[in-house]
Amino acid sequence: MKSFLPLIREEWRLLLFGFTMTFGSSLGQTYFIGLFSGEIRDEIGLSHGEFGGIYSAATLASALLLLKTGSLIDRLDLRQYAYAVAVGLALGCLLMAGTNGVALLFVAILTLRHLGQGLMSMAGSTTMVRYLDRYRGKASAISGIGYSLSEAILPSLVIALMAILGWRLSWIFWGCALLIAVPLITRFMLHEHTERHDKYLASIGTGQGASDGVASRQWTRAEVLRDSAFYLFLPALLAQPLLFTGFMFHQVHLVEAKAWDLTAWASLYIVYALTSTGCKLIAGVVVDRWGAVRMVPLVCLPLGFGLLAIAMTDQFTAAIVFMCLMGISVGFYSTVSSPFYADMYGTLHLGSIKSVTTFTMVFATAVTPVAMGWMIDAGVSINAMALGGLGYTLAASGLAGVAAFRYIGRTHPPFEGKL
Incomplete structure (x- = not known):
């Protein structure tokens, strides 16, 4: 895999941003939320079917909302987009921590799914192919490792943290960790993004942004x-x-x-x-x-x-x-x-x-x-x-x-x- 090294040396900052987006999106992924399902059902008094119905309804609502919000990454500065999504996803974690009934549970799941699985995940994948058009495949692969790494390490951490803090405080911990890490990484990794985006728009305008087969x-x-x-x-x-x-x-x-x-x-x-x-x-x-x-x-x-x-x-x-x-x-x-x-x-x-x-x-x-x-x-x-x-x-x-x-x-x- 030596062919990855030139890309990593040249674009490690943007790659790290993409990796952070895909890793951070795990807070809205099914496997992550599902780890808390037993505690949530017991606390609120839901059956498996009732919890599954609420989850499916919130997921479908998230998908419908994405038709409107999905274009935000095309219109907003990438740094502002990342900050806003991180704050929203952290808010979803706090909503989940405070859940005491079906209505708030629905809103919490909707927020987590929409901002995590939807908008934050989209930020990672879109950034890679938009600004690294010569290495779209390799950039997407490196960014996508964020999903694999989160699936490998987070379940054990979540279970251990729940045993120590309980499920509500665990959600607060994850929300705070996200709120600190994502804006900091975004600030340092995208500090020259304005120049990069201007070059991208110029290449689109002149037709130079397309490589062979693109x-x-x-x-x-x-x-x-x-x-x-x-x-x-x-x-x-x-x-x-x-x-x-x-x-x-x-x-x-x-x-x-x-x-x-x-x-x-x-x-x-x-x-x-x-x-x-x-x-x-x-x-x-x-x-x-x-x-x-x-x-x-x-x-x-x-x-x-x-x-x-x-x-x-x-x-x-x-x-x-x-x-x-x-x-x-x-x-x-x-x-x-x-x-x-x-x-x-x-x-x-x-x-x-x-x-x-x-x-x-x-x-x-x-x-x-x-x-x-x-x-x-x-x-x-x-x-x-x-x-x-x-x-x-x-x-x-x-x-x-x-x-x-x-x-x-x-x-x-x-x-x-x-x-």
Whole structure:
């Protein structure tokens, strides 16, 4: 991975900012909030279903709100945007700490999901592809390690802190830590951002901001929504968040149906995290060499074959294969998705465009657990659902392949690029 070193030496400040945004967004991610679910349900007196309903409703409301707020990163100074999101996310932590009923719980989850999973996550990915257009893949990979690192270390820290402080004071701690760390890092890492942004706008105006294989036209959101290729690519880009969320939300049922040991299953998350991190770095090199558009038809296939492994056997080896293949898909997806939209549609209105795609993704992740829950209640086997997931990935990959073939034909021959 020596090809990463020139980028790190040259742009370590901006990379650290992107990493901070993706890491900090963890406070609004499902896995982080879910660690407090038992204490919250016991305190307020909610069943699993009631808490899940409140969470899904808040997540859907967050997605709808993102259609309006997603374009803020296109219009605000990046430093002001980061400060505002950090303050808002910290406020969400304080709201969660003070939750005493359903209404306040809904508002707290809405704030955490919208500002964490939505706006802060968007800041990291958008900044990388907007200002580092020559290294979009590698920059996205480095920034995306923030997700993997947070998933690896925060659960243990959260559980330990809850044992010491309790769940309410823990939320206050995390909110204060975020409020101190993010503005400080933003101030020092983006102290020369005005000059960088002016150069970016100048390059867009002269058409010099597009490297080989990258769209020079700056599409608006309305134009993207009228583009037929967008709808051919979208199912493949939704496959990983849709299927990952659905099967992970019901992972206890999966483990029970397969008669696996839950502790052994949980230990595989280390394998998943390592695989995902390695594939992010590989994907960064691949994207910068051959472009993100070519990779989209392939990103969901490993997950599909992982689901096939689950459907074929009850042996625990299927769990190992599934976790490894899921890590491959997640690693490539997280690195490919933002450069893809930049390559296809430009970066000037990227926040506005990604607000639509993020809305679609969040909607899918909110609906899939409920839909799979209904199927489980109706007696549909986990094997049948896994085969259905495989069928979805194959169909989505085929549609994206058609769109990618058309795109390549309009730009340049395949496999012509540079490291």
